[in-house]
Each structure stands twice: as C-alpha cells, then as structure tokens.
Amino acid sequence: MLCRLAVVNTSSPCAESSPPAKRSARPSPLARKLAQLGLRCPEDFVVHLPFRYEDETRVVSVSSLRPGMNAQIEGHVIGCQVDFRPRRQLRAQVADDTGLLNLRWLNFYASQRKQLTPGRLLRVRGEVRGGFSGLEMVHPRIGRADSPLAESLTPVYATMQGLAQPALRRLIDDALQRVDLSDTLPLAIRQRYELLPFDQAIKFLHHPPPSVSYDELVEHEHPAWRRIKFDELLAQQLALAAARARRRAQHARPLCGAGDLAERLERSLPFSLTPAQARVVAEIRGDLERDYPMLRLLQGDVGCGKTVVAALAAARAIDAGAQVAIMAPTEILAEQHFRKLADWLEPLDVRVAWLTGSQRVGDRRSNLRDVASGDAQLVVGTQALIQDGVEFADLGLVILDEQHRFGVDQRLRLSRKGEMGALPDALIPHQLHMSATPIPRSLAMTFFADLDISVIDQLPPGRHPVITKLVAEPRRDEVIARIMAEVRRGRQAYWVCPLVEESEALQLQTAVDTQASLAAALPDLRVGLVHGRLPAAEKNETMRRFQAGGIDVLVATTVIEVGVDVPNASLMVVEHAERFGLAQLHQLRGRVGRGTAQSACVLMYQAPLSKVARERLRAMYETSDGFEIARRDLEQRGPGEFLGVRQSGEALFRFANFETDGRLVESARDAARELSAAYPEWVGAHLRRWARGREDFLRS
Ligand code: ADP
Numbered sequence: 001m002l003c004r005l006a007v008v009n010t011s012s013p014c015a016e017s018s019p020p021a022k023r024s025a026r027p028s029p030l031a032r033k034l035a036q037l038g039l040r041c042p043e044d045f046v047v048h049l050p051f052r053y054e055d056e057t058r059v060v061s062v063s064s065l066r067p068g069m070n071a072q073i074e075g076h077v078i079g080c081q082v083d084f085r086p087r088r089q090l091r092a093q094v095a096d097d098t099g100l101l102n103l104r105w106l107n108f109y110a111s112q113r114k115q116l117t118p119g120r121l122l123r124v125r126g127e128v129r130g131g132f133s134g135l136e137m138v139h140p141r142i143g144r145a146d147s148p149l150a151e152s153l154t155p156v157y158a159t160m161q162g163l164a165q166p167a168l169r170r171l172i173d174d175a176l177q178r179v180d181l182s183d184t185l186p187l188a189i190r191q192r193y194e195l196l197p198f199d200q201a202i203k204f205l206h207h208p209p210p211s212v213s214y215d216e217l218v219e220h221e222h223p224a225w226r227r228i229k230f231d232e233l234l235a236q237q238l239a240l241a242a243a244r245a246r247r248r249a250q251h252a253r254p255l256c257g258a259g260d261l262a263e264r265l266e267r268s269l270p271f272s273l274t275p276a277q278a279r280v281v282a283e284i285r286g287d288l289e290r291d292y293p294m295l296r297l298l299q300g301d302v303g304c305g306k307t308v309v310a311a312l313a314a315a316r317a318i319d320a321g322a323q324v325a326i327m328a329p330t331e332i333l334a335e336q337h338f339r340k341l342a343d344w345l346e347p348l349d350v351r352v353a354w355l356t357g358s359q360r361v362g363d364r365r366s367n368l369r370d371v372a373s374g375d376a377q378l379v380v381g382t383q384a385l386i387q388d389g390v391e392f393a394d395l396g397l398v399i400l401d402e403q404h405r406f407g408v409d410q411r412l413r414l415s416r417k418g419e420m421g422a423l424p425d426a427l428i429p430h431q432l433h434m435s436a437t438p439i440p441r442s443l444a445m446t447f448f449a450d451l452d453i454s455v456i457d458q459l460p461p462g463r464h465p466v467i468t469k470l471v472a473e474p475r476r477d478e479v480i481a482r483i484m485a486e487v488r489r490g491r492q493a494y495w496v497c498p499l500v501e502e503s504e505a506l507q508l509q510t511a512v513d514t515q516a517s518l519a520a521a522l523p524d525l526r527v528g529l530v531h532g533r534l535p536a537a538e539k540n541e542t543m544r545r546f547q548a549g550g551i552d553v554l555v556a557t558t559v560i561e562v563g564v565d566v567p568n569a570s571l572m573v574v575e576h577a578e579r580f581g582l583a584q585l586h587q588l589r590g591r592v593g594r595g596t597a598q599s600a601c602v603l604m605y606q607a608p609l610s611k612v613a614r615e616r617l618r619a620m621y622e623t624s625d626g627f628e629i630a631r632r633d634l635e636q637r638g639p640g641e642f643l644g645v646r647q648s649g650e651a652l653f654r655f656a657n658f659e660t661d662g663r664l665v666e667s668a669r670d671a672a673r674e675l676s677a678a679y680p681e682w683v684g685a686h687l688r689r690w691a692r693g694r695e696d697f698l699r700s
C-alpha cells in the first residue's frame, strides 16, 4: 500500500510514479496544508468526504429564486458599473425572461469586469440574498452559459485558507482514480449487514446524482453513509481486539505470593470492606495471577473507597516479591496517598517511598536509590515516577489514580517503565487504573474495549447523601454564617474559588483576596489557603494541618478537586459554580460526605445563568449518582469533549456519531467478531484502510 507524504504535484498527489526529483526533503506549503487536513497519502483523500454539496446540475429561473437558496441561473448582462459609495464595489445586473438579479463584488479584478459586458449571456451561481433593491448575489461565480452542466452534485470539502475547493476536488478525484477501492469486507458480511459495496458508496458520496435526498446526504443517513460509518466503527472494534490480543501475547509476572500480607492488611483496617469492594479485590487478585499483564479500570463514585482496594492489590504484589508504583495526578493527592499507605503498610514491615518533582535533591536521590535497589517496595508519587532516571528493580504492578487526568502518552510511558529484558519476552507490569469519573458502559466498550472494567457501586455504610444547595451570590453572608455554625459543631469547611479562565494570576489573586475577606468575616476561625502556585512543602503542610483539624476553613483553587480525603470536612462552598463543568462539580462535592456527619455542598452562582449552566446546576441539585451525572455530562458535551482529547487521542470517529448510531455500533461489534473468526485474512486490509496511525493510542 502506498502511503507517502503528498507531494506538490497537484495532478498526482502521491503517485508512485512521481519522479524522485519532485520529492523534496521538506514538505511544500501545499503538502503541509494537506497534512493539517489529515491528507497525507492518496488513501486519505479518498475518505475525505464532503460535508455539503452544491447543485450545478441545473439552471433555474430568476423568478424562482428565494433568499437563502444556493442556485444557478443564466441571464443576459443588463448593466455593469463600479460604485465608490458607500464603498468601492463592482455591481452588475443580469436578467432572464422571468426577472432581474443584482450582483455585487467587493473585491474584483479587471478581468471580472470585462466578463460582464452588457448583452453577454452568462451562467451565474451563488447564494441568494434579499438585497436593498431586490434579490442579489454577493461574490457569485460566473461562467460561460454554453459550458455543459454538471451531472452530479458538486462536493464541498473541509479545507483551509490557501487551498481552494477546485484544487482540492482535483486532488480527490485524482486519488479516486488511482487508489484501490476494492472491498475490505467479504460478500457474506456485506449481505448480512446490508451494506453497499465500498467503491460504490465512496464514489456516490463524492459525486451523488441530483436525484438524491439532500437531507439524507448531509445528515449522514443515506445507505452510502451507513457503509462508511459501519466501516469506521468496525475498524475501531477490530483495532481494539487486536490490541487485546497483543496484550494477551505479552508476558507479565504472575503475582501470587505465598504470604498473607493482604489478609493482615485487611484485618488491620478500622472498617470492613463493603461487598462491592470485596468483589473488586477478588477480580484484581484473579488478574494478578495471570501471566499476561492486567489492564483493569476500576470505576467507582467519589468516596466509595478505591484507595483501600489499591492498597490490597499492592499488598498482594509485594507479597509476591514485586515492587508497586502508585501515581497520582497532583502533589497534594500523592502526598495524601503516601501518608495513608505508609500508615497502613509500614506497621506490616513494608517499605514505602515517595517521589515527586518538588523534593529536595538529596531526598530524591536517596529515594531513587531505594527504588533502584528494590528496598522500597511501594513507591508513591506524581508524574515524577515516569521521568527518566527513575529505575525500578522489579516493578510488577502500576496503579494510576484518577486516570482520566493523565494523558495517553503518560500512560504509555508508565507501562514502558516496567518492560524488562529484550522484547518480545519483556515482562510488562500489571496495570490498575482508577477513576471516579465513570464512563458509561457503552462508551467504555467502544473506546476502551481492551480494558477490563470493575465497578464499585456501593458507598461504605453510614454515609448520608450530601445535601446540595443552590444559592445566589447576594446571599453570601448567609453562607458565611453557615460556615460558622458548622465549625462550632466541630466540623470543617472548604471554600473553592472560581475558575478565572483568562488569567491564572487573576485566579490566584481571587483566592488570596477570598482568604483575607473570610478571615476578616470569621475572626475566631483559622482560615487556610492552598493553591497551585504555593511551594510544594507549604501546600503539603497546609493540607496536613487541615487534615489534622488545625485549620477550620480551607480556601482553595481546584487543586483540591480530586482525591483529597478529609472525612471531618462537612461543608463545601463553590463560588461561581456556574463556571465549572459537571464532572468537576461532582468531584468537588465528593470532598465532603466522606465521614458519618451530614454534609452539605453550597453552589453559589451569579445570575443570570446561561441555559447550559442552569442545566448543569439543576443536574447537580437533582442527583448525586456519579453515573447519572456522567450520563448527563455526556449528553451535554458529546463523547469527544466528555472523554477529552487527552483521553480519546485520535480515536473519535470522523463520520459515525456515537450517540445516534448506537445500533450501528452494536452491529459493528458483532461483525468484528465474525470477521475475525471466519475471515481473518480480510482484517488487515480493513484496518489498513481505516485505522492507520492510531496503533499507539490503542496500545495504551
Ligand atoms: P475514593 O474512592 O473517592 O478514592 P477513598 O478511597 O478516598 O475514596 O475513601 C473515602 C473514605 O472512605 C476514606 O476515608 C476511606 O478510609 C473510607 N472507607 C473506604 N472504605 C470503607 C469501608 N468499607 N467502610 C468505611 N469507610 C471506608
């Protein structure tokens, strides 16, 4: 299959026959533009499909024109003049037997003016507008009236400045001529799923006949579109299956120690596991005993108790003689995990080490030595864990907390850290990802089919649901009084400052000001402050004091958004809640209600609210179920934004729509199984056509 950077020659974008001299080492400006559009080789051009069409197959009468129409007429030029008021512009009038149409150009060439010689018969095409003196077209395209009419609708492609439609059309038509369009699906599959042949579908979409239903075309509902969307979804499923097969073919060390460290840890806990936690612990245990790497996503709402599950998995791995790394997205969370895990595990003689970017060089060096020698059995840290220079003696299990906060590349680096020995016999560490942002199951199946999923669907006993209050900004004083009452009862509160998107400096300033004003309003209380720009030591010290009850009210930016666990805190105030996303608000609310006290979350907002903001706050008010919140979030934002580019990589579909094409997703999943089982020799060709360049994402 030819796949080379598109070369400049417009008539043969990347033909094998291009003379070598034309291929320069540096891509030309045109090739760069094409690459930005994702057009790198002829196969890419073939699947660069129109997003709308123009009808140049017929000429209509002037009297049938209506504002908003895209139309083509033929008429004689009646007049043509250059105006200077209100601005310089070229104006012309054309007429057919039925009426007169005004034409206008704000920029024009002398040659255009010459074409508009009165008396001449012209073909004029453009969008009709209701103008000052009757209907007009601004910047219409004009041509000779005797040229043949188009036989099919004219495609309009996504393009960019400096690459005009006609040029792009030529490149695409050229690719359609030279690329092998033969089918990648056997006839039996096409028949079972009622699919058009690929070449027929693709040619149809580039050049549909004028008789087609325009709505079916642009809404992606035509059978030709169905074939394309099916192919795309199928490729996704096949690629994920391939990723799974690759993982099964990898080697990992089975982690089944003879000791009883995990049991001893469980006995030493001040609580017993919920049935949901116990089930998940058993699932992970089963995975760890296998000789290929685990890749499991542990989902569970905020506060359901994922950390202890991670600790028990770690204990099992350590018992089997392996090292375990736990990585958290923020320093605050990493430090909290470190303290908690050390509390739990050090009494059982496990050596726990700590690695972050902000550590003193000396400390870091000695910790690195412990990690490299294997003395440190459990290593807790931030992204610093995957930096170069961190060597593990025998890394057997990697745990990623709040995995949605990490990018695909970070996750990849983490899993490569543990590859020992020469491929293909390298040992890959087992991986456990944890997330409180639940991904609806259907979405997870589509995007993460290679992950096994465990769900904790139960909160520890004795928890009361957090009461959510929506309070308009002018009632700020009542909120402050509420803090006072809460602290008198021996509880603590968070006050989260608004996001200021325009400027981080402004955001910090707001936090500093808020602390000052709250301290003034609540002179008897200890009001602390934590934000991202504080030195790590200071941040950690503040968090420790809040944890220990030495601070009553913690003013914070979103640095406390994920993971922070202070069960005595029972009040969460979020200022300008309308500026936060749904998932974020749910995470923030999850910082309270972690103990047995009745907790509340006050969402302060500034009126007037936009429609979306109102929907979001309503969702927060109506439900506290993380899965339901995720469902609504997905509904409001669509899967692309919901998963975030960082998580979904390039995997989002170009043509299929995850929400409206649910049935097609199911069919594609079935077809993927069938194709792999009955026609394995076809799989490669299909993947080459549709899934080029995404392999790396799929491996993560
Ligand atoms: P998350 O799932 O949000 O990471 P954590 O692991 O931080 O939740 O747990 C929240 C709180 O619940 C912690 O204080 C933890 O010690 C406590 N916890 C966890 N499991 C149980 C349980 N089975 N019974 C009682 N409390 C528990």
Ligand code: MG
Binding pocket: 306, 307, 401, 563
């Ligand atoms: Mg957590």
